[in-house]
Structure formats: C-alpha cells, structure tokens
Amino acid sequence: MGDSVVASNRGDFKVFESRDDLATSLADYVAGLSKSATEGRGSFTVVLSGGSLINALRKLTEPPYLDSVDWGRWHVFWVDERVVAKNHPDSNYKLAYDNFLSKVPVVPGHVYAINDSLSAEAAAEDYETVLRQLAKTGILDASKGGDFPTFDLMLLGIGPDGHVASLFPGHPLLSEKEKWTTFIRDSPKPPPERITFTLPVINSAANIAVVVTGAGKAEALKKGLSDEVHDGLLPIQMVSPKSGNLTWFADKAAAVNIVS
Numbered sequence: 001m002g003d004s005v006v007a008s009n010r011g012d013f014k015v016f017e018s019r020d021d022l023a024t025s026l027a028d029y030v031a032g033l034s035k036s037a038t039e040g041r042g043s044f045t046v047v048l049s050g051g052s053l054i055n056a057l058r059k060l061t062e063p064p065y066l067d068s069v070d071w072g073r074w075h076v077f078w079v080d081e082r083v084v085a086k087n088h089p090d091s092n093y094k095l096a097y098d099n100f101l102s103k104v105p106v107v108p109g110h111v112y113a114i115n116d117s118l119s120a121e122a123a124a125e126d127y128e129t130v131l132r133q134l135a136k137t138g139i140l141d142a143s144k145g146g147d148f149p150t151f152d153l154m155l156l157g158i159g160p161d162g163h164v165a166s167l168f169p170g171h172p173l174l175s176e177k178e179k180w181t182t183f184i185r186d187s188p189k190p191p192p193e194r195i196t197f198t199l200p201v202i203n204s205a206a207n208i209a210v211v212v213t214g215a216g217k218a219e220a221l222k223k224g225l226s227d228e229v230h231d232g233l234l235p236i237q238m239v240s241p242k243s244g245n246l247t248w249f250a251d252k253a254a255a256v257n258i259v260s
C-alpha cells in the first residue's frame, strides 16, 4: 500500500503515497477501534470534524467495512459546527450526512447533531447538556476520572493556519479550561459563528486521529509535529491527549516538509 511510519515524538505519524491509500488505512484504523470499543463497552463514540476529513472516511462506506462494522453501536458527534441550518452548504452536519452517514446504517437516534435553531451561545450550552446527559447514562465514558468525557475516537482535520475544530491561532478560546463546548462569533474562517469542543475535551479522548492532505497543509503539519513556538502555540500543537493515543495520517503532498 506504500505507506511509511515516520519517527515522531508526537504520536504515530503515517505517510501515504496517495489519498486512496490513506483512506484505506484510515478505514482499517477506525474499524479496529470500533470493534474493540463495541466488544468492550458496547458502544463506540466517534467525533467528526468538517472539511476534508469527511472525504477521507469514504472507504468506510464500502465493503468490507460496510458489512463488518457494528454500525448500530456507533454514536456520532461533531467537534465543531457552523451556526447555520442543517441543510446549508456550510453545515458540517450536512457534509457528513451527504457523504458518509447516509451511506452507512448508523441509527439516526445515535447521531448527535448540534441544534441549528439556537444562537451560537445557546447551541453550545445545549450541546454540552446533551453530552453531560450521555455521560450520566454511560453512553459516553466518564469513568476515567477528571472533569471531561472520554470519547473513543476524535477525528480531526487541520486548517492551513494550524486551526483544529473551530479553535483558531491566538484566540482566547484556546485557554478554556472548564467548559466542554463553547462558541465563537469572530471565526477568521467563514462563517464567523461556530460552536466547538474545547481543548480539554479533545485531549481527554482515548484516541485522536489527525488527517492531513494536500500541499496547502504542509507548513501547518510541519509546525504541528514540532515543539517550536512562534507567537504562541498553534491549536494543532496543543492537541496532546492526556492519556490517549495520537495518530497522524498524511499524504505525501502534506508531508513534503517531513519526508522526502
């Protein structure tokens, strides 16, 4: 399949010859985590990003994954959402539904979309209430101690500026230490109003996969893998699971500054 694993002190870093090879390896990885979670706790809690990540999940909608994954035990969340209607072209829910969720037999009641009838602030509060309720019922693992839930898998993309979720470089939201979800009204990337998981929730996940494709992300990926600080840490540099695993999936174009 032409992939290589490159030494990194920031988790497992995998580089792929093509986006197709990356998508196959990502499908294997997600299916493996789904199997261990469903055979263990009985459910698999997976958090999606928007953007290019969704296309990288496409192999999961095909055999053998379509038939072998226990989709009925999946519970699906969003790491961030734009404050737009669910049928708006900017909606992360719409992107995931059209290209992924509508093609696999996930239970509709296990898909936790952000409420699109509320303001940014109210939608963030509402989503946190939903998550806290799921933590009480045991769907969401809150057994590890600490103040934050442990999602089985957090699937992240990164922007060319090094942003993750809707956490942007230099933004005060990067300092949030208590809330599970929060909102932004001045996102530098449109649309300006969004809600997002906070860094403590992201970093409490059992597994975080960062998926990076294309030459436009090469600089952000290089910085994301390094400890060097220029004008503060980039959001991607602040992604560092407390006790979980961090795995990077990059194509050759994105990894051009790291491997030759």
Ligand SMILES: O=C1O[C@H](COP(=O)(O)O)[C@@H](O)[C@H](O)[C@H]1O
Binding pocket: 049, 050, 051, 052, 053, 080, 081, 082, 092, 156, 157, 158, 159, 160, 163, 164, 165, 166, 189
């Ligand atoms: O605005 C967003 O951007 C990031 C990165 O998107 P990409 O298309 O450059 O991969 C995405 O991860 C996030 O969920 C989204 O809201």
